[in-house]
Amino acid sequence: MIEMPPLQFAEVNGIRMGFYEAGPHTDAPPVILCHGWPEIAFSWRYQIKALSEAGIRVIAPDQRGYGATDRPEPVEAYDLEHLTGDLVGLLDHLKIDKAIFVGHDWGGFVVWQMALRHRDRVAGVVGVNTPHTARPPADPIELLRKRFGDSMYIVQFQNPAREPDKIFGSRVEQTFDAFMRKPPPRKDDATSDAPTAGVGASPKTNLAFPQMIAAYDA
Known part of the structure; x- marks a missing residue:
């Protein structure tokens, strides 16, 4: 089984977030891998290995409510303002200006919103099975x-x-x-x-x- 990098923690946006990091620190934007549901950062273990061995800095957090990251009780704590705010907080913690965000499933909805809400922190977006969609006309x-x-x-x-x-x-x-x-x-x-x-x-x-x-x- 492929081993994960050591688990690290960051205080971001009012919660403690668990994340994994691998690869060299270079001038190139790092890649942030955002998992879907019902997954955790471990789902990216093959991509973490491949990207880091290719010389790319890669970071995979457990999003709020999952894995090693805090899970607040209120439903309202999981809106896209909070979920994107967590990723901005992670960038701040790691002193990263911009990153390429890769999202799978529910993580895809989050990374597309990063480009809309925090475009100055986004160098690129990759949606895996979750295309960008316009705001729906109803609930x-x-x-x-x-x-x-x-x-x-x-x-x-x-x-x-x-x-x-x-x-x-x-x-x-x-x-x-x-x-x-x-x-x-x-x-x-x-x-x-x-x-x-x-x-x-x-x-x-x-x-x-x-x-x-x-x-x-x-």
């Missing part, structure tokens, strides 16, 4: 509910009774076994359904939790 949760129904996993996560939390808390091992297993072969039957406000996946796709895992790459 994005309501758009997802209209497209996929109440059982769609992101809609389910808005449940005020926090039922998904109970699933995760009582079945941690089974949950991550399900997320990390090899997916079934993908079918190449592209949807012919018209998109709803930019949401292109077919409403016939089962995106309930945990059934959505089987069809995740839809």
Whole structure:
């Protein structure tokens, strides 16, 4: 197994953030790798090794709520103002002027917002499976509910009774076994359904939790 660099910590934006760093310090902008959900910085272990061996300084933080980084309780503490503010704080801690931000999944939404909110700290953006999209014309949760129904996993996560939390808390091992297993072969039957406000996946796709895992790459 590829080993991670030593875990380091920084006090940023009111939280303690865990991060990993490798590669030489040069005049070139470093690369900041921002993971998605349900992942942690460890997901970038192969990229950290490859980039650092190529002579590139690379930094991979656990974003707030994940891994070795603090996880505040209020839902409002996870808006994009806070998430991008954490990355600015990490740059300040490391005395980095600008960086290239690479984001996968939810991390992609964060890095695109870095370019919009903190353009003077961004040398470039790479979105891995998360394209930049315009601000939706309505509440994005309501758009997802209209497209996929109440059982769609992101809609389910808005449940005020926090039922998904109970699933995760009582079945941690089974949950991550399900997320990390090899997916079934993908079918190449592209949807012919018209998109709803930019949401292109077919409403016939089962995106309930945990059934959505089987069809995740839809």
